Amino acid sequence: MTYAAARNLARPTPQPAAQPAPGAPGGLPRLLPGRGAAPADLRSHLERHGRPPYRGQSARLIPVLQESGLTGRGGAAFPVHRKLTAVIEAGPRPIVIGNGAEGEPASDKDKALLRIAPHLVLDGLQLAAEAVGARSVGLYLHRGSGRPEQLRAVLAERAAAGIDRRPVEIIDAPARFLAGEESALASRADGGPARPRFKEPRVFERGVAGRPTLVQNVETLAHLALIARYGARWFRSLGTAGEPGTMLCTVHQTDGTRQVVEAALGTPLRDLLALDDRASAAGGSGGSSPWASTAQAVLVGGYHGAWLPAGQAARMTLSNAALRPAGGFVGAGVLVALPADRCGIAETARVTRFLALESAGQCGPCFNGLPRIATALDELAGPRPDPQVRADIQRWAGLVQGRGACHHPDGTVRFVRSALQVFAAEIERHARGRCTAPGAPPFLPLPPGAPATDADWS
Amino acid sequence: MSKRLRVDPTACTGHGLCAELLPELVTLDEWGYPILADRPVPRGLGQEARRAVTDCPALALRLARSS
Amino acid sequence: MNGITGSTALWYASRATGVVSLLMLTAVVLLGVLVNRQGRLPGLPRFVVTGLHRSVSLLSVAFVAVHVGTAIADPYVSIRLAAAVIPFTSAYETFWLGLGAVSLDLIAALIVTSLARAHISRRVWRGVHWLAYAAWPVALAHSVGSSTDMQRGVLLWLAVGCTLAVAGAVTWRAARAAREVPRVKRAAVTLAQAARRPREAGLR
Numbered sequence: 147m148t149y150a151a152a153r154n155l156a157r158p159t160p161q162p163a164a165q166p167a168p169g170a171p172g173g174l175p176r177l178l179p180g181r182g183a184a185p186a187d188l189r190s191h192l193e194r195h196g197r198p199p200y201r202g203q204s205a206r207l208i209p210v211l212q213e214s215g216l217t218g219r220g221g222a223a224f225p226v227h228r229k230l231t232a233v234i235e236a237g238p239r240p241i242v243i244g245n246g247a248e249g250e251p252a253s254d255k256d257k258a259l260l261r262i263a264p265h266l267v268l269d270g271l272q273l274a275a276e277a278v279g280a281r282s283v284g285l286y287l288h289r290g291s292g293r294p295e296q297l298r299a300v301l302a303e304r305a306a307a308g309i310d311r312r313p314v315e316i317i318d319a320p321a322r323f324l325a326g327e328e329s330a331l332a333s334r335a336d337g338g339p340a341r342p343r344f345k346e347p348r349v350f351e352r353g354v355a356g357r358p359t360l361v362q363n364v365e366t367l368a369h370l371a372l373i374a375r376y377g378a379r380w381f382r383s384l385g386t387a388g389e390p391g392t393m394l395c396t397v398h399q400t401d402g403t404r405q406v407v408e409a410a411l412g413t414p415l416r417d418l419l420a421l422d423d424r425a426s427a428a429g430g431s432g433g434s435s436p437w438a439s440t441a442q443a444v445l446v447g448g449y450h451g452a453w454l455p456a457g458q459a460a461r462m463t464l465s466n467a468a469l470r471p472a473g474g475f476v477g478a479g480v481l482v483a484l485p486a487d488r489c490g491i492a493e494t495a496r497v498t499r500f501l502a503l504e505s506a507g508q509c510g511p512c513f514n515g516l517p518r519i520a521t522a523l524d525e526l527a528g529p530r531p532d533p534q535v536r537a538d539i540q541r542w543a544g545l546v547q548g549r550g551a552c553h554h555p556d557g558t559v560r561f562v563r564s565a566l567q568v569f570a571a572e573i574e575r576h577a578r579g580r581c582t583a584p585g586a587p588p589f590l591p592l593p594p595g596a597p598a599t600d601a602d603w604s
Numbered sequence: 605m606s607k608r609l610r611v612d613p614t615a616c617t618g619h620g621l622c623a624e625l626l627p628e629l630v631t632l633d634e635w636g637y638p639i640l641a642d643r644p645v646p647r648g649l650g651q652e653a654r655r656a657v658t659d660c661p662a663l664a665l666r667l668a669r670s671s
Numbered sequence: 672m673n674g675i676t677g678s679t680a681l682w683y684a685s686r687a688t689g690v691v692s693l694l695m696l697t698a699v700v701l702l703g704v705l706v707n708r709q710g711r712l713p714g715l716p717r718f719v720v721t722g723l724h725r726s727v728s729l730l731s732v733a734f735v736a737v738h739v740g741t742a743i744a745d746p747y748v749s750i751r752l753a754a755a756v757i758p759f760t761s762a763y764e765t766f767w768l769g770l771g772a773v774s775l776d777l778i779a780a781l782i783v784t785s786l787a788r789a790h791i792s793r794r795v796w797r798g799v800h801w802l803a804y805a806a807w808p809v810a811l812a813h814s815v816g817s818s819t820d821m822q823r824g825v826l827l828w829l830a831v832g833c834t835l836a837v838a839g840a841v842t843w844r845a846a847r848a849a850r851e852v853p854r855v856k857r858a859a860v861t862l863a864q865a866a867r868r869p870r871e872a873g874l875r
Contacts, residue, residue, distance in 0.1 A: 344612040346668065502862060507854035509613035510637035517862035524866075545633050551614045600855050615793060619709055624716045654789075659721050661706050663793040 170376040173384070175408045176392050177263055177368050188303050191265040197309060198269040199374050204279035205234060207370075211277075213378035215390040216370065220245060220326075220363030221448070221478040223466060226370065229350060229360060233278045236351045236358035242275040243284040243335060243354070244268075246293065246364040247319040247326035250448045251500075251591050252480045255394035256364050258406040260293055263368060264300045268310065270367025273374050275312050278360055282315075285364075286331050289318035320603055321593070323449075323504035327552050328361045329353075330506075339603040341506040342552035363478075365394055386412035389465045395479035400441050400486075402589070411476070413464045419444060419483045421460045442486040443568050445590070447477030449497050450557025452564035453490070456483070473564055482590065489583045490569035491576065493590045494562065495523035501558045503596040506603070512555045515546035519562060529579045536566065536573070606644035608670040609653060613637075615664035622665050625656040644670050681745035686820055688738035690829070693814045695731035696778075697833040699724060700807050704840040708847055725785070732782055735775065767817035770809050777806035807837060 179186045179194070186194075201207055212227035233240050244267060248256035259267060268285075275283045287293045294316050304310050317335050319325040325340040332353040334340035353359025362370075369391060373381045382390040389411040397418050398404045409418060416422075421441045444459035445451060452474040454462065462468045466476050484490060502516035522539045525531045543563060546555035566573070575581055597603060609629055611622075618636035628649060629641045645653045645667070657665045702724035705712075712720055739755045742748075750768065754761035756776060759769030784791060784799045811834065815821045821830045852860045 342614075344614055346610065346612075346666075499862070502858050505858040507857035510616060510618055510635055511613065511633065513857040514635040514637075514861060517858050518865045521862060521865040545639075549613060549637070549639070551612070596859060597855055598859075600853065603855060617709070619706075619717060621718050621721060624718050658789045659718060659725075661721060663788060663796060 170380045171372075174392065174410065176372060176384075177259060177266060177365070177394060178406075178408055179263060185262050186265060188265060188300075188307060188309075191263075195266070195269075195372075195375060198272055198371065200273070200276055200311065204277055205230075207273060207277040207374055210373060210378050211370065214373045214381040215378075216366070216373060216381065217389070218363055219365035219369065219393055219478065221450075223476065226362070226366060229362070230274065230277050233350045233358045233360045238357075239282075240278045240280045240358040240360060241282045241284070241335075241354050242271065242278060242280040242360045242362070243286055243317070243331060244271045244364050244367050245326055245328075245331060245361050246285060246287045246297075247331070248288075248478075249321075249323040249326045250450075250478060250480060251323075251593050252398065252404075252445075252448055252482060253396045253478050254404065255396050255406050255479060257291075257293070259365055259368060259394060260287075260297065264297060265304070266368040266371045267364045268300065268304060268314065268367075269371035269374075270362075270364075270369070271314065272310050272312060273370060274360060274362060274367060278358075280360070281312060282357075283312045284315045284317045284335060284354075286317045286319055286326070286335070288321050288325070290321060294318055322597060322603060323501070324506055324552065324554060325603075327554075329552065331361055332359055334604075335359075339600065341508060341603060342550075342554070344551050384410040386465055386467070388467055389476075393464075393476070393479050395464070395481055398480075398482040398591075400483045404591070409464055411465050415444065415446075415462050415464060415481065416460045418464065419459070419481055421456050421483060440486050441483035442488070443484045443490055445480070445482040445484065446474040448480035449501060449561055449590075450553070451475065451477050451480065452560055453484075453494075453568040454564075455568055473560070473567075484589060487583055488586050488589050489527065489572060489581050490565060491523065491572050492527040492581075492583070492586070493588065494565035494569070495520065495527040496588055496592065497590050498523050498558060498562055500592050500596075501554070501561075505554060506552075509550040509555075511546045511549040515542045516555060516558055518542050519546075519558070523562065523565075526573060526576060529576060529581070531573075531576060533577075539566065606670050607650075607653070607667045608644050609640045609656075610666050610668045611638055611640060612664045612666070615662045617662050617664075619661050621659055621661065622656045625659065626652050629653070630656070638665075678745050678747040681741045682747060685738055685741040685745060686818060688734050688741065689814060689818075690820070690826060692731055692734040692738050693810060693833060694829070695727055695734060696807055696810055697837060699728045699731060700803060700837050701840050702727060703803060704844045708844060728782065728785070732778070735778065739771075739775065764817050767813055771813040771817060774806050774810040774813055777802050777809065781806065804841070 179190070208227050208230055211230065216226045217223040218226060246256050246260055271283060271285065285297060287297060298316060301310070301314050319331070319334055320340050322340060324330050324342060325334065327342050328349045329343040329345065330340045332349045333343050335354040349359050349361060351358055353361070369381070385391045392408050392410045394406055394408050395418060396404060396406055399420055407418065419441065421444070441456040443453050443456055445453055446459070446469055454472055454474055458472060462472065464476060469475050484493065499520040502520040505513045505516055507513045519539055519542050522535045525535050539562065543559040547559050548556060572582060616637060620632055620636055622638050623630045623632045626649065629645065630638045633639055653667060657667055702720060705720050706724050710720065711717060743750050743752055743755060748763045750761055750763055754768060755772055758772040758776070759765055761768040780799050781803055784796050788796045811830065815830055820826050
């Protein structure tokens with residue numbers, strides 16, 4: 147699917163005709179620039195959007211954000227206006243940090259956004275800082291990715307043009323799955339390792355240096371920057387009433403291609419993923435059709451998300467209202483269509499092993515439970531597993547849930563439980579010594595190497 | 605005002621004193637880590653709960669107001 | 672009872688309680704190592720180890736207090752109260768008594784922070800508690816150096832015994848800690864240990 151085709155996936159919900167603010171993007175895309183995927187430089191950014199519309203006083207932006215219904219795009223979907231208010235009420239000298247450390251291996255959206263539209267993110271960061279009255283501002287990025295250097299150059303450009311009101315410090319993060327977790331971010335910003343901390347007190351109350359800290363995903367900040375310019379009604383002109391706006395999704399098709407697309411909330415999943423083989427049936431003139439393999443299941447929400455059977459996913463929309471009752475959630479917009487010629491259990495086992503190794507090793511239930519669950523899944527992925535294995539997994543899942551300092555065990559359990567349900571037929575096959583795809587190459591993406599030393603976390 | 609037991613899982617190293625002192629509210633999982641009952645501390649156990657908090661060698665147990 | 676006999680009684684009391692204090696502080700250190708390594712006294716619940724560690728340390732405070740108090744009260748040598756807490760300000764045996772004052776200050780810090788441990792941050796409590804490994808050797812040096820009591824006979828053997836016990840406990844703790852799996856490797860180690868039976872040959 148080309149980027150141009152993806153742009154047209156928006157299905158705006160019928161809204162009363164509203165006059166968009168001048169210069170406002172009429173439809174999709176909003177965050178990603180309209181002229182293809184080239185990075186937007188400062189000049190074209192200013193031409194398209196103008197300078198950041200500072201309010202001149204803290205808290206002024208919050209009612210607009212409330213009306214817009216903007217929720218966090220980092221996965222938790224927490225209402226942004228409530229977070230800002232909570233930080234203001236938590237005490238003096240707040241800190242704002244933009245979270246660009248995308249640890250989810252299947253997600254590319256934050257990387258794409260920082261590469262293509264960094265100015266929107268940085269505008270949002272400045273506006274959020276003004277809204278809570280923060281003088282200390284940071285941007286949290288994985289080191290070794292080139293992004294710290296790239297963003298430093300962008301920040302220097304903005305400083306020269308006098309756009310930013312507060313200087314932004316780049317905080318570098320290790321390339322760990324949990325590094326982008328809110329309290330791990332705070333721990334790293336405090337000069338320590340990027341390990342999650344106990345949630346009392348919460349980061350918004352006492353985060354970095356004991357000060358109230360607002361942590362916001364970079365995509366959320368980009369949306370914020372646009373809402374500040376074009377208003378709440380503009381933002382709500384796409385999406386659903388309950389979940390307004392658009393979001394970036396990382397879409398993995400069955401042919402192995404992965405792409406970042408921007409879609410309105412409420413978009414049917416079948417418009418984002420090729421879930422049936424209509425295309426391959428219709429096509430067929432020479433060469434293999436890109437949709438040669440139909441999907442058997444869809445992973446929504448990333449590696450802390452949930453599997454859905456393809457048939458069920460085809461009837462769902464990109465919204466928590468649709469996905470939550472089915473055990474899924476939108477999360478950070480990861481959508482993976484698993485081809486029919488793969489073993490869902492083997493894929494789940496591989497990823498669970500990765501998740502277990504990414505445990506920070508701090509909480510007993512997590513570093514004891516997740517590796518055992520991973521090993522048990524490995525056994526389920528093999529021939530004639532012990533019948534006790536499934537019961538073991540359920541017992542351990544119950545033991546780890548809610549007993550870590552962060553949601554790593556909870557998310558992993560959600561992922562594993564959904565796999566046991568959706569791939570039940572595959573498990574039956576394995577019990578009889580058969581498999582859909584013995585020895586198939588891995589499909590779900592994973593980064594190389596497991597953490598080995600403390601330096602890997604600092 | 606009712607209180608709840610909370611454990612900081614990053615500090616807990618599985619000493620298991622809390623389960624010995626407060627078996628009504630704390631049991632240990634198969635790896636020696638505490639499972640706290642999901643209810644407020646009954647009035648009669650207040651002193652035991654405070655003792656468990658003070659005696660935890662890792663200072664991982666705390667009493668928090670339940671909201 | 673004339674003055675000299677009264678003074679002798681106080682002086683003996685100070686020396687005796689000094690020896691007992693050293694024994695008790697040695698026991699506190701040993702129990703502390705046992706708590707840290709999650710050890711147990713055979714047949715007894717875990718909270719007994721922690722409880723003994725606390726009780727013996729509070730009891731040793733009492734003995735140290737008597738030891739210091741009788742030394743000050745004894746008119747035969749002039750030791751001011753200030754010299755007991757401010758190190759190296761005593762005219763009598765400046766150095767060895769000074770060590771006693773150092774150890775007293777350290778013990779006071781340990782006791783105060785531990786009594787208030789539910790109300791101070793874990794980091795502060797732990798940081799101060801590490802000073803125990805300074806307080807004990809200083810107390811030992813003070814014991815052996817400030818009077819000839821522990822330099823010969825049974826008391827010398829007692830001092831040697833306490834030293835060996837603490838040295839052994841510390842070595843044991845350090846060795847165990849060095850063998851502990853570092854946080855970063857815990858999940859990986861558990862993964863390796865959890866591997867059950869080997870994968871059988873191929874799937875059809």
